[in-house]
Amino acid sequence: MKSESELLESARRFSFGGRMDKSGSGPIFVRGSGSEVEDINGKKYLDFNSGQMCAWLGHNHPAIVEAVADACDTLIHAHSSYYNDKEIELAERLGKLLPDPLQKSMFLQSGADANEAAINIARKYTGGFEIISPHTSFHGMSDTTRSLTFAGWHRGYGPPQPGMMAMLAPYCYRCPINLEPETCELACLDASFELIDAQTTSRPAAVLTEPIFSAGGVIEPPTGWLSELKRRCEDRGMLLILDEEQTGLGKTGATFAFEHEDVVPDLTTLAKHFGGGVCISSVTTSAEIEERVIADEFIVTHSHSNDPLACAAGTATLNVLERDDLAGKARQLGGYFRSKLNQLAERFEMIGDIRGRGLLQGIELVRDRRTREPATSEGRTITDQCLGDGLIVSVRREGSVLRFVPPASTTEEQIDRAISILEHALYKVNR
Ligand SMILES: Cc1ncc(COP(=O)(O)O)c(C=O)c1O
Known part of the structure; x- marks a missing residue:
């Protein structure tokens, strides 16, 4: 198999660049299961963006694999x-x-x-x-x-x-x-x-x-x-x-x-x-x-x-x-995730608003809770830090909103892990 640097070199030459990530520096994903994906170097990420919001059942869900195999037959x-x-x-x-x-x-x-x-x-x-x-x-x-x-x-x-x-x-x-x-x-x-x-x-x-x-x-x-x-x-x-x-x-x-x-x-x-x-x-x-x-x-x-x-x-x-009562799961896990976001908001003034329902949640980052000036560059730094630490989230509104869409397969332990990565990133930009 080609190495990451060989693949990135090939991508720079042959892959069309019109995508949201302009860095061109990876990661390059190669496999996924449930709420995690893995890059070519074997590094694992909690995928709180559900791929492109399309893997909300969890990556490579067995029911989908079986249905596709049946259609192939x-x-x-x-x-x-x-x-x-x-x-x-x-x-x-x-x-x-x-x-x-x-x-x-x-x-x-x-x-x-x-x-x-x-x-x-x-x-x-x-x-x-x-x-x-x-x-x-x-x-x-x-x-x-x-x-x-x-x-x-x-x-x-x-x-x-x-x-x-x-x-x-x-x-x-x-x-x-x-x-x-x-x-x-x-x-x-x-x-x-x-x-x-x-x-x-x-x-x-x-x-x-x-x-x-x-x-x-x-x-x-x-x-x-x-x-x-x-x-x-x-x-x-x-x-x-x-x-x-x-x-x-x-x-x-x-x-x-x-x-x-x-x-x-x-x-x-x-x-x-x-x-x-x-x-x-x-x-x-x-x-x-x-x-x-x-x-x-x-x-x-x-x-x-x-x-x-x-x-x-x-x-x-x-x-x-x-x-599997996915709506019920979204309510239960979403409630758990939301309670953790609420706790973070008590510690970080930068979290100006928490929004969303079930497993579609977001936080809006501000430089000052009173003026609500959007913390755009800070949001982008936090997202990059999270990615580096193994948590994928997406960034909206030029950087001031972080959106979380964890798959329904996510466990409370994975939510705790994601929250601690986010907390560390918030701490670093607020120090
Ligand atoms: C609400 C909504 N509608 C439509 C679309 C477009 O879907 P697609 O990218 O599959 O064309 C998206 C994609 O993100 C979306 O979020």
Whole structure:
């Protein structure tokens, strides 16, 4: 096997560099199991980012390995104009898991193409074309979804698609209109819809939002925001698309994050950990919406739509979700992890806010709790120190938010270990 330096040399010459880590210095991962991954030098890391948030079941989960092996023995890929058995099984499982009337699913590859398909359905159904998304959103990096990824990564790619609008996200720790959540009465929604109504040139087709803004900085909307958003969409004949790609399938302590608010969207998308590490995404909507857009000749299909191997992995994930009560695990482990973060916040003034649900948690770092000046460079130093000490976390909002997504396979002992690595890194920047 090649050494780390040989592989890095090869990567510098042949691997495209457009990735978030610009250092080009490794680590180079070679294997993983449960909540740990190992690099080419045999160093082990606690993976509190679940890979790219796709290994939330745990790396190389046996149920996924078995489902993939079975598909390899039967059918890996199929003609997507016809049905295959694995796809039908998964659609039925998902349709029964989701609340009524969400029932009809299609399976694609990435989170971006699922969101894009949902947008296309909303456009066909409403006859409008405008789509609105909160200013801390991340929905993908295809042209359409990048135009709605207001959390960043959209500058310098040419004009966004026409009809894409930002609304104010309910980022209560840094309220964009300087109000307090206890007394604001969701004034950010009033301001947003005043602007939307003023700008629209046709009927807006939909609002696309995450129930908790993950990449934007683990931002949790206040109670009531989502249901009020849905009401305002209905008033205007717009659909509500909920991007549950990070938050769905148990991670926040409920099967779907929209259950925390008892809101059922018109469309919802899944991706990320849906395939337990295998690439699959989905769009689900009601039979009524599906019938109407199909009658209007709606079609979205890609070479790997509804592939049996990916769908088998999706069904295996839903089996694990139900059999092992992953939502319950996320509540229990998330509660334990949160209590440890609370203890750290008592010791380190730099932790200005702790947010998130279940096993999607984040801390916002500030230079001063009163002024809330973001501690961006400090956050990046802490992340690097954690990586060096064997803990993978991701850094958001230019460095001031650290996000933790430990896999459901994580033990309390692994959480304790992660906390002590984080504590050491916090101590080093605060000394
Ligand atoms: C909420 C959300 N939606 C969509 C996407 C895009 O998914 P993909 O990278 O699979 O296209 C992401 C990716 O991080 C995401 O976090």
